[in-house]
Amino acid sequence: MQSRTPPLRAGRPRSAAADTAILAATRAALVELGWSKLTLGDVATRAGVAKTTLYRRWAGKNELVVDAVAELFDELRLPDLGSLAADIEGVVLQFAAILARPEAKSGLMAVVAESTRDDALRERIRGSIVERQKRLVLEGRTRAQERGELPPETDPAEAARTADLIFDIVAGAVVHRTLVSAEPADEEWVRSFTGVLLLGLGSASQVPPAAP
Amino acid sequence: MQSRTPPLRAGRPRSAAADTAILAATRAALVELGWSKLTLGDVATRAGVAKTTLYRRWAGKNELVVDAVAELFDELRLPDLGSLAADIEGVVLQFAAILARPEAKSGLMAVVAESTRDDALRERIRGSIVERQKRLVLEGRTRAQERGELPPETDPAEAARTADLIFDIVAGAVVHRTLVSAEPADEEWVRSFTGVLLLGLGSASQVPPAAP
Amino acid sequence: MQSRTPPLRAGRPRSAAADTAILAATRAALVELGWSKLTLGDVATRAGVAKTTLYRRWAGKNELVVDAVAELFDELRLPDLGSLAADIEGVVLQFAAILARPEAKSGLMAVVAESTRDDALRERIRGSIVERQKRLVLEGRTRAQERGELPPETDPAEAARTADLIFDIVAGAVVHRTLVSAEPADEEWVRSFTGVLLLGLGSASQVPPAAP
Amino acid sequence: MQSRTPPLRAGRPRSAAADTAILAATRAALVELGWSKLTLGDVATRAGVAKTTLYRRWAGKNELVVDAVAELFDELRLPDLGSLAADIEGVVLQFAAILARPEAKSGLMAVVAESTRDDALRERIRGSIVERQKRLVLEGRTRAQERGELPPETDPAEAARTADLIFDIVAGAVVHRTLVSAEPADEEWVRSFTGVLLLGLGSASQVPPAAP
DNA sequence: TTCTAAGCGAGACGGTACGTCGAGTCTTCAC
DNA sequence: GTGAAGACTCGACGTACCGTCTCGCTTAGAA
Numbered sequence: 041m042q043s044r045t046p047p048l049r050a051g052r053p054r055s056a057a058a059d060t061a062i063l064a065a066t067r068a069a070l071v072e073l074g075w076s077k078l079t080l081g082d083v084a085t086r087a088g089v090a091k092t093t094l095y096r097r098w099a100g101k102n103e104l105v106v107d108a109v110a111e112l113f114d115e116l117r118l119p120d121l122g123s124l125a126a127d128i129e130g131v132v133l134q135f136a137a138i139l140a141r142p143e144a145k146s147g148l149m150a151v152v153a154e155s156t157r158d159d160a161l162r163e164r165i166r167g168s169i170v171e172r173q174k175r176l177v178l179e180g181r182t183r184a185q186e187r188g189e190l191p192p193e194t195d196p197a198e199a200a201r202t203a204d205l206i207f208d209i210v211a212g213a214v215v216h217r218t219l220v221s222a223e224p225a226d227e228e229w230v231r232s233f234t235g236v237l238l239l240g241l242g243s244a245s246q247v248p249p250a251a252p
Numbered sequence: 253m254q255s256r257t258p259p260l261r262a263g264r265p266r267s268a269a270a271d272t273a274i275l276a277a278t279r280a281a282l283v284e285l286g287w288s289k290l291t292l293g294d295v296a297t298r299a300g301v302a303k304t305t306l307y308r309r310w311a312g313k314n315e316l317v318v319d320a321v322a323e324l325f326d327e328l329r330l331p332d333l334g335s336l337a338a339d340i341e342g343v344v345l346q347f348a349a350i351l352a353r354p355e356a357k358s359g360l361m362a363v364v365a366e367s368t369r370d371d372a373l374r375e376r377i378r379g380s381i382v383e384r385q386k387r388l389v390l391e392g393r394t395r396a397q398e399r400g401e402l403p404p405e406t407d408p409a410e411a412a413r414t415a416d417l418i419f420d421i422v423a424g425a426v427v428h429r430t431l432v433s434a435e436p437a438d439e440e441w442v443r444s445f446t447g448v449l450l451l452g453l454g455s456a457s458q459v460p461p462a463a464p
Numbered sequence: 465m466q467s468r469t470p471p472l473r474a475g476r477p478r479s480a481a482a483d484t485a486i487l488a489a490t491r492a493a494l495v496e497l498g499w500s501k502l503t504l505g506d507v508a509t510r511a512g513v514a515k516t517t518l519y520r521r522w523a524g525k526n527e528l529v530v531d532a533v534a535e536l537f538d539e540l541r542l543p544d545l546g547s548l549a550a551d552i553e554g555v556v557l558q559f560a561a562i563l564a565r566p567e568a569k570s571g572l573m574a575v576v577a578e579s580t581r582d583d584a585l586r587e588r589i590r591g592s593i594v595e596r597q598k599r600l601v602l603e604g605r606t607r608a609q610e611r612g613e614l615p616p617e618t619d620p621a622e623a624a625r626t627a628d629l630i631f632d633i634v635a636g637a638v639v640h641r642t643l644v645s646a647e648p649a650d651e652e653w654v655r656s657f658t659g660v661l662l663l664g665l666g667s668a669s670q671v672p673p674a675a676p
Numbered sequence: 677m678q679s680r681t682p683p684l685r686a687g688r689p690r691s692a693a694a695d696t697a698i699l700a701a702t703r704a705a706l707v708e709l710g711w712s713k714l715t716l717g718d719v720a721t722r723a724g725v726a727k728t729t730l731y732r733r734w735a736g737k738n739e740l741v742v743d744a745v746a747e748l749f750d751e752l753r754l755p756d757l758g759s760l761a762a763d764i765e766g767v768v769l770q771f772a773a774i775l776a777r778p779e780a781k782s783g784l785m786a787v788v789a790e791s792t793r794d795d796a797l798r799e800r801i802r803g804s805i806v807e808r809q810k811r812l813v814l815e816g817r818t819r820a821q822e823r824g825e826l827p828p829e830t831d832p833a834e835a836a837r838t839a840d841l842i843f844d845i846v847a848g849a850v851v852h853r854t855l856v857s858a859e860p861a862d863e864e865w866v867r868s869f870t871g872v873l874l875l876g877l878g879s880a881s882q883v884p885p886a887a888p
Numbered sequence: 889t890t891c892t893a894a895g896c897g898a899g900a901c902g903g904t905a906c907g908t909c910g911a912g913t914c915t916t917c918a919c
Numbered sequence: 920g921t922g923a924a925g926a927c928t929c930g931a932c933g934t935a936c937c938g939t940c941t942c943g944c945t946t947a948g949a950a
Binding site for chain 5: 049050051052053054055058084088089090091092093096
Binding site for chain 1: 930931932933934935940941942943944
């Protein structure tokens, strides 16, 4: 639990509004310019903030973009649509919709690319984005178990491994479809994909074939 | 095979060795520095070549790295291990091995990130890397059909859609596992993943559980 | 004379110690860093004072340094060595000694340079340094007249002009010798210089040749 | 004597026009902005040159300004006006005229101030400005000796010391008059000063009193 | 004594310039 | 006409100080 009275350090406190403005400006710049042409000077200008203020709070472009993009994924909600298949389809569609936004596309892949050489950055991504959204897999499983669509797990370690696998498959497939294949992850695709996934996981709850 | 009598333009012909040296130097620089710290001046120096020479042949950093990375994936071969499951496991392991190399990791993701805002670049990636390796999916399916593990397809359009879906799932999952989750795509993981995939595709050929 | 009852404004009075500490810190910083690398933040830190305090009392670096350097010249005293020549030599040597100190050297010239574009600053320099020390020329002349070494002046305007000329020659020569020629204004040089000066001024009182 | 065939190094040669443009731009910026507000970025822009080009040729603001100001003093010529006194008056007036120009004023004093903490800079000033103009003193003396106004010197070391002393007195007085006292070194002042100087040097050639 | 206005430290703020670096182009000479 | 060399323009980098501001906390005379 946090201290109810924050450190109360001396000096002028940091402007809370600045953080919000900077992250919003970062996303706006990502949309207009993309990752590689985004400059911190420009972000600062858009946010109506001095470059120093920006550097005081983030170590660099990578860290800033991780935080700016992470907020996008916080909108994800696991819908309750009555069946595991429908719930998964719903959340995958949401995920695809976010990934279709230009600020997510170019920002996310770029920081992942950078993270291959920067362990601290990778941890930041994991903490701020990946682990934070893994909740959706866990919620989905719990709910399916309550409905009787999935058996209760017996081995917790195995259960964790499976959750990770599912996350890699879902996130990986949607990202690859969207960014590399450059095709929309639309309803039809999501239904096909979810079908394969659920069948592969041995769920009794099959997805009905799409009506033609 | 190239024309035996090349265009025979006037003046000194281009050094063939230069291309090889430049691509090798690019990969070496990717290993040491990663995408973002790789500079074309440095690549030129490593290759023992002037910057002018480099720019005469590639339009910029993106194009150069696509070509340098594309060569890595040409090593992929579909092994003939007797069953569809084993063949898939084999090729996924090869893919994972390539992705584990630092020059592939940071180079590939970075150009994918750039391609979100550069259609020409995305087409270059698709042509040089993605479509070129999609052959593996097709070969695998054909072989499985010959073995009777999969039924012959009836609808060619549907077959193409399925091939794309498989490719997105496989490539996406391995990439996500390797780069985002930052866990090794080792034999155990590949066996779990392949099991889900094949079961999901409705193949009769199940993967036996891993020996303990 | 100062008002015995200062303005007596409400609120906490300014710390008298701060002024002293700030000026001393300024001189120390001049010694260590020189004019151009001296920063007001650093001066404040050295003085154990907040930047705000410093800016409340001085408008900027120029004004602060003028005051810090001006104090150095207040040590100058016209010695009574029995003859005009000896008196002048004495005071010129004192002046040279002050100018040899690093805090005077780099501080003084820098503010003079700045004053070429800032009339208020030039007046501050004149008031705090130049006019304040011109007293030495006047004292010297009066004493020499009392001794009969110089005739009493007849035309006051002419006398003022001559005093100014002498001041320009003396201060200018010592400064140029010290800073530009970068040679010490030592006893030998001072004796030569004083000789030329007195002869030039038509004084009967010649400087005896230096004893070997 | 320089090599008639310069090193002929590989690569594109440096633009000769750039040097000229940069020095002229520096003087223009000194006039408009003064030393302390002059920025190298601004000089580069005025000269129509990139900042990097400027830094490739000069180490910093100090070095650049020394060179820009040094050129101003190359205009100085010892006039032949028939007598030592007139010649000196002539050259001192020229010197005063140059010093009255704003690019000389603020530039010169500032670099002198900086040179108090930078030996390389001081040597650059001495070499480019001081020693280069000391020629005027030597020429003047030679010419006066030819006219019989001054005796031929017997001791060369003593002659050199005297030349230095004269230079310190002349340059120092004019600089102090112009910059510190901030009074014009006009004809009247120059005549008074030259009178003192020549009388002090024991020259038979007196300056006639100024006509009223 | 309490009130209150100013001084004080700390440090965040919007700016401006720094000096460096890399991109991509151009100009020279040698092959 | 290709190639190595290196100077060129351009634009962003991340840092350092500037001079201002906003905090919470003294401090001391006035009420």
